Amino acid sequence: MKTVQRATEDVFTAIAHPLRRELLNLLAGGEHTAGQLAAPFAVTRPAVSQHLRVLLDAGLVRERRDGRERRYRLDPDRLTVVRDWLASHERLWRLRLHALGDYLDGQEQP
Amino acid sequence: MKTVQRATEDVFTAIAHPLRRELLNLLAGGEHTAGQLAAPFAVTRPAVSQHLRVLLDAGLVRERRDGRERRYRLDPDRLTVVRDWLASHERLWRLRLHALGDYLDGQEQP
DNA sequence: TTGACATGTAAGCTATACCTTACGTATTGT
């Protein structure tokens, strides 16, 4: 019986919400203040603040205090979790394709 | 004001749940029946069935009826959504690293 | 110092994700 648990700091959960992905996209353009990040969206500023918290907990984003502002920047290291999962998946899939190809090759020329 | 909406068939949401990722991992090993997919987990069979539905809606998995069984297989095409998002992200980040590198190069040798 | 600003946090509401048990529906074997 596999038991599966979920962590608040889960990267997959963090990138599941479209608004959070938009925030990451903005941050890919460089450091931004909380206000700059909140401005483009229809939701309230506290909502964005809470989304930023999720990204922080997931380790995707770092915070730097600068006077009365807080500047956020991307920390893309933890995205490797996603890339690795994706890569292992594609590797497995490729193996299966090869197996299928070999099988078909065997059928073609008996 | 950017408005952001969420779709049930969202791939990112589908892969957010660890159990669903486990299911995809199993399916990467080839076609499985619903029962085979449910067996390894601590949750009930209907729960797994509902997770499979989410994966179906996201287009990550296909269903084939075979007698009284249903066989599921991976359809990895839609994973490109994730890979593309990741790739564009890494591209942007690489640009930023280059920009930073150029800046530092400029500083080193004034 | 005092007021305006930038921001996070608290409290509370609503929608929904996720689980369970109970049931319905084909399909297979006897």
Add this chain to the structure above:
DNA sequence: ACAATACGTAAGGTATAGCTTACATGTCAA
């Protein structure tokens, strides 16, 4: 025909995600 099998779906409960408004905190500027 009948019982067993392999499933999906319905109904309902509970936790929590995600939003809002109201408030607290720290900083700048006059």
